[in-house]
Amino acid sequence: MSAPLLSVAGVTKKYGAVVALDGVSIDVGAGEFFALLGPSGCGKTTLMRCIAGFETPDGGRLTLKGEDLAGVPPYRRPVNMMFQSYALFPHLNVFENVAFGLRRKGESDGAIRARVGELLDMTQLAPFGARRINELSGGQRQRVALARALAPRPALLLLDEPLGALDRKLREETQFQLKEIQRKTRTSFVIVTHDQDEALALADRVAVMCAGKVEQIAPPADIYEKPATRFVAGFVGETNFIDGVIARDGGAAFVTSFGRLPRAECALADGARATLSVRPERIDISREGEGIAGRVEDFVFRGEYTLLRVRVAPDVVLRVGAYDGRFAIGDDVKLTIAPDTGVLFAEAA
Amino acid sequence: MTGRRRLSLGERLTLAIPYLWIAAFFLAPMLLIAKISISHSVLARPPYEPRFHLSDSLAEMWVKARTLTFENYRALVSDSLYFDAYVSSLWIAAVATLATLLVAYPFALAMARSPREWRPFLIGAAAAPFWTSFLIRVYAWIALLKDEGLINNALMALGLVHAPLEMFATTGAVIVGIVYSYLPFMLLPIYAALEGQDPSLREAAADLGASPIDVFLRVTLPLSREGVIAGALLVFIPAVGEFVIPDLLGGSDTLMIGRTLWNDFFANHDWPAASAAAIALVSILLVPLLLWERARLREEEGRR
Numbered sequence: 001m002s003a004p005l006l007s008v009a010g011v012t013k014k015y016g017a018v019v020a021l022d023g024v025s026i027d028v029g030a031g032e033f034f035a036l037l038g039p040s041g042c043g044k045t046t047l048m049r050c051i052a053g054f055e056t057p058d059g060g061r062l063t064l065k066g067e068d069l070a071g072v073p074p075y076r077r078p079v080n081m082m083f084q085s086y087a088l089f090p091h092l093n094v095f096e097n098v099a100f101g102l103r104r105k106g107e108s109d110g111a112i113r114a115r116v117g118e119l120l121d122m123t124q125l126a127p128f129g130a131r132r133i134n135e136l137s138g139g140q141r142q143r144v145a146l147a148r149a150l151a152p153r154p155a156l157l158l159l160d161e162p163l164g165a166l167d168r169k170l171r172e173e174t175q176f177q178l179k180e181i182q183r184k185t186r187t188s189f190v191i192v193t194h195d196q197d198e199a200l201a202l203a204d205r206v207a208v209m210c211a212g213k214v215e216q217i218a219p220p221a222d223i224y225e226k227p228a229t230r231f232v233a234g235f236v237g238e239t240n241f242i243d244g245v246i247a248r249d250g251g252a253a254f255v256t257s258f259g260r261l262p263r264a265e266c267a268l269a270d271g272a273r274a275t276l277s278v279r280p281e282r283i284d285i286s287r288e289g290e291g292i293a294g295r296v297e298d299f300v301f302r303g304e305y306t307l308l309r310v311r312v313a314p315d316v317v318l319r320v321g322a323y324d325g326r327f328a329i330g331d332d333v334k335l336t337i338a339p340d341t342g343v344l345f346a347e348a349a
Numbered sequence: 350m351t352g353r354r355r356l357s358l359g360e361r362l363t364l365a366i367p368y369l370w371i372a373a374f375f376l377a378p379m380l381l382i383a384k385i386s387i388s389h390s391v392l393a394r395p396p397y398e399p400r401f402h403l404s405d406s407l408a409e410m411w412v413k414a415r416t417l418t419f420e421n422y423r424a425l426v427s428d429s430l431y432f433d434a435y436v437s438s439l440w441i442a443a444v445a446t447l448a449t450l451l452v453a454y455p456f457a458l459a460m461a462r463s464p465r466e467w468r469p470f471l472i473g474a475a476a477a478p479f480w481t482s483f484l485i486r487v488y489a490w491i492a493l494l495k496d497e498g499l500i501n502n503a504l505m506a507l508g509l510v511h512a513p514l515e516m517f518a519t520t521g522a523v524i525v526g527i528v529y530s531y532l533p534f535m536l537l538p539i540y541a542a543l544e545g546q547d548p549s550l551r552e553a554a555a556d557l558g559a560s561p562i563d564v565f566l567r568v569t570l571p572l573s574r575e576g577v578i579a580g581a582l583l584v585f586i587p588a589v590g591e592f593v594i595p596d597l598l599g600g601s602d603t604l605m606i607g608r609t610l611w612n613d614f615f616a617n618h619d620w621p622a623a624s625a626a627a628i629a630l631v632s633i634l635l636v637p638l639l640l641w642e643r644a645r646l647r648e649e650e651g652r653r
Contacts (some may be wrong), residue, residue, distance in 0.1 A: 054552055074555040087553035091571045100567075101557035154560060348387075 003066060005030040005188050006051065006156055011060030013046055020046040021057065022090070022212035028156070033182050035203035035323040036192045039235065043212040044192045048158050051190070052081045065155065075104075079156035084161045086145035094120070094144050101152035102256075119147040122181060138322060139170050146178075150185060159191040163198060164287045169263040175201050196236045200224065208232045230345045233277040238307075240283075240318050246344075247345060254344065258313035259292055264339040268346055278342035280307060281321035283335050292335030296327050351427035379631070386421050396618040421625035430609065431626060435633065437604040441520060441595075442588035445527035446535075450577065452528055453535035455625050457576075458569075460536075461543035472540070475533050487526055487597050492600070494522050518600040526594040531587070535580035542576025543569070578641060586634050606630055 004027035028034045036044040049055040051062060053074035062069040066349040069077065078099065083313040089097050098119055102112045120126045124296065132139065142162065149157055162178065163171045179202060182189045192200050199206045200220040207217045208231070216228035227233035234241070244256040248270040254264040261276070268274055278328045283290075285308070296309040305321045310333060312318055320335060327333065371588070389398040400413060424429045461472045478486060493499050494517040501513040516522055546569065554564045590606030599605070606626065613623035 052552075052556055054555075074552070075560055076556050079556075081553075081556045083549050083553055085547065085549055087547065087549040089550060089553075089568065100554070100559075104558035104563060148553075148557070241464075 004028060005065060006031075006052070006190070007061070007063045008047070009061045009063075010051060011047065011055050011057045011062060013043075013050060013055060019212050023060070024209075024214055025060075026207055026214065026217065030187055030188055031186045033179070033189045033204045034191070035199035035206045036190065036209060037196060037199040037236070038194065038209035040194055042209040044194075044209050046273070046290070047209075048081070048160060048192050050191065052079055052154070052158055053077050061270055070167060076158050078155040079158060080149040080152060080156075081158040081161055082145045082160065084164060086141050086165075088141060088144055088148070090133050092133075093129065094131050094133070094136070097133065097144055098147045098151050098227065100148060105152060115151060116147075119151055119261065122184070123147045123177075135256040138165055139174070142166060144173065146181070150181070150187065154187065156188045157188060161192060161193055161195075162191075163195075171198075175337060178202060178203040184282050200236070208235060210235070227277065227343055230275060233343060233345070237279060238319060239279055240275045242278065242316070242318070243347075244276060246270060246272045256313075256316070258294075258316055261337050262339045263344070265287055266344060268344060273347040275345045275347060276337075277345065278318075278337055279321075281305065281323070282341040283318065283320045283337055285310075285320050285322050285327075286323070286334050286336075287325070287331070289334055291336040293301060294332045294333055294335055296329055296333060299327060299331060308333075352389065361396075379628075382563055382624045385620050385626055386628050387417060387419060388621050390619045390621050392618075395620065397620045414521055419625075421621045422629070424622060425625055425629055431606075431629075434604045434606045434609040435629075438589045438606040439633075441523060441605060442527070442585050442591070445524045445531075445588050446581050446585040448524060449528045449531055449535045450581060453539055453580065455533075457536050457539035457543055457619055460540050468544070472537070475536050475540075479533070483530065484593060487530065487594055490522070490598055491517060491524055491566050494525070500614075516602075517598065520599065520603045520612075521604070522598040522600075523595045526598045527584070527591065530594060531584040534583040538574040538583065540580040542573040561615050575645075578645075582638060582641060586638065589634060590630055 001167075006026075008024055008026040011021050011024045012019070024043070024045075024047055026034075026036075026047075036047060038044045041247075044054060050057050051069075053069070053072060064077070064079065089100065092100070095116055098116045099112050099334045102115055107115070116129070117126070120129055123146060125140065125143055125147065128136065128140060128144075134143070134207060142165065146159075146162070149159075155204040159178075163174055166174060175198065178189075189202075191199070191202060192315050200223070205217060205219055207224050208215045208223060210231045216223060216232045218226070218228070218286060223232060223236055227236065230241070230268065242256055244254045244261075246268045247253045247255050247260070252266045254261045254263050254266075254276055256272070258274075292312050294312040296308050297311050298309040302321075305323045306327070308320045308322055308327055310320050312319050312335065317336065384399070384401070385397055388400045391398045392394060396522070400417070401410060405413070413514070459469060460475070464470060491498070495501070496513040496515070496517065498517065500516065501510075504510045504514065550568055551564050554568045555561075559567060590607045590610075591605065592611055595603050595605040595608050596611070599608075610623050610626050610630075613619045613626065
């Protein structure tokens with residue numbers, strides 16, 4: 001990536017004794033759809049407020065298009081934000097809400113009318129220009145908030161849990177709309193969310209945050225398939241954590257309480273304690289043949305697959321996704337974990 | 350409201366209480382005053398000749414009603430003293446209301462933006478003057494404003510003025526007195542309106558390029574409109590009929606209807622004339638109140 005649009009370098013923010021951001025570094029490219037993903041309290045909202053200018057970092061640097069943002073007030077930053085609560089102006093109608101940023105820029109009435117019309121069309125709000133905010137549904141308010149934030153043509157759009165207040169059905173529909181609008185406007189979007197599905201579905205790249213630190217920055221598929229840390233593996237998607245020891249005698253292997261799992265390649269030393277993270281759907285299950293012996297304890301029907309709980313040792317239960325075949329409680333099964341599936345994390349010393 | 354439900358007896362009684370209260374303590378006295386306002390002034394005790402008696406037959410009442418004259422009301426229009434007093438009262442009350450608004454708004458804003466745990470204390474401080482008698486607080490202003498008062502003494506001691514400024518017994522002193530006395534009535538509704546504002550609205554405005562002044566003019570101020578209107582009415586309406594403040598702080602040329610009324614009542618013993626002036630005053634004050642209430646209801650209707 002050549003010179004990034006937004007560069008966050010070693011940004012730190014403390015509230016009293018609480019460290020909200022602990023040396024966060026992130027680059028966002030022009031036209032990129034970037035997601036900040038993490039549990040509540042991980043610092044993602046603080047980082048977004050630092051970018052918007054509502055919070056001042058204690059340390060580090062924020063640059064936009066190569067310009068240092070330190071000391072630039074929010075109203076002079078070419079960054080707009082879509083608020084989680086939408087923060088629509090209740091005393092203005094839909095048209096004036098969308099026009100607010102353009103009026104502050106001193107644009108002509110004609111230009112404002114054209115731009116607002118364009119955005120209301122894009123967000124399917126054209127018939128609602130004269131409505132008051134409290135006459136709109138939740139989905140309509142969400143679209144007004146998006147149109148208002150996009151109207152002044154920001155270089156970067158921040159979206160704080162933009163789909164959080166919508167019901168499930170509307171959320172999926174809106175995901176596609178957001179993606180399409182991002183493509184059309186070629187604006188860089190930075191979305192803040194605690195919802196992994198949202199981050200994985202929308203973003204080109206995802207930064208997973210935990211306790212004020214960035215755990216991993218990668219495209220969604222890599223976040224899911226190659227989590228960099230145990231936290232990422234556990235936070236994004238479902239997984240099994242299996243404790244064991246590395247053995248290098250005659251081909252790498254991972255020795256667990258329920259048997260020896262051959263491994264393809266592994267950088268860890270012989271005898272190191274480690275944790276293997278394996279997604280339920282990556283474990284093969286069959287009724288006979290070679291493999292780890294286990295017994296089905298419970299199952300949950302999930303539509304496209306069935307999630308089984310299989311006991312493989314007195315103290316180990318693995319979650320396994322079965323796509324075909326019917327299993328009943330008490331069935332004896334064989335599990336296979338291929339040598340190249342899952343990710344090994346060395347146990348913290 | 351879709352379809353009207355029949356109210357139970359208990360609900361009717363509950364709803365009746367405020368109406369009975371208004372009927373007993375507002376409407377009944379008003380009717381008494383209205384009755385006095387259409388009677389003749391006489392040298393007697395009480396100093397008026399009632400027009401109607403409870404012992405009158407209906408026919409007698411009808412005859413009397415037909416010959417009813419409103420000379421006391423006519424006097425309000427023909428005697429320029431009343432007219433001048435009304436205009437002057439409205440004017441003084443309007444200027445004082447505006448001044449109160451200008452003082453109260455920054456106070457309310459500072460209170461609403463102060464740390465949450467300070468706010469109860471600040472509200473208490475704003476209401477603290479009410480713990481002392483209103484009369485004493487107005488008297489205290491005499492000590493401040495008079496020629497040998499604290500302010501003039503301080504100014505002279507500092508050599509800023511050589512002769513005392515004439516502050517006491519002026520219309521200006523009346524306005525200062527009204528601003529001081531009615532400040533909490535303006536402060537609290539504005540504070541309530543500001544305190545309830547979602548701070549993310551201001552952030553959203555700043556985010557969209559509004560400078561701090563723009564944020565105030567385009568978001569904070571328009572959203573506090575209800576509080577400003579409520580506060581202005583709470584100050585303006587009692588200020589128009591104010592008697593104590595102009596009597597204590599005003600000069601002989603400070604004309605206010607409250608004083609004129611008092612003079613008619615106690616000095617001239619002309620109860621009918623004073624009653625007519627009072628009825629006219631209530632009518633003048635009710636009109637803006639009703640207009641405001643109607644505008645508010647219409648707005649609420651529009652919001653639904």
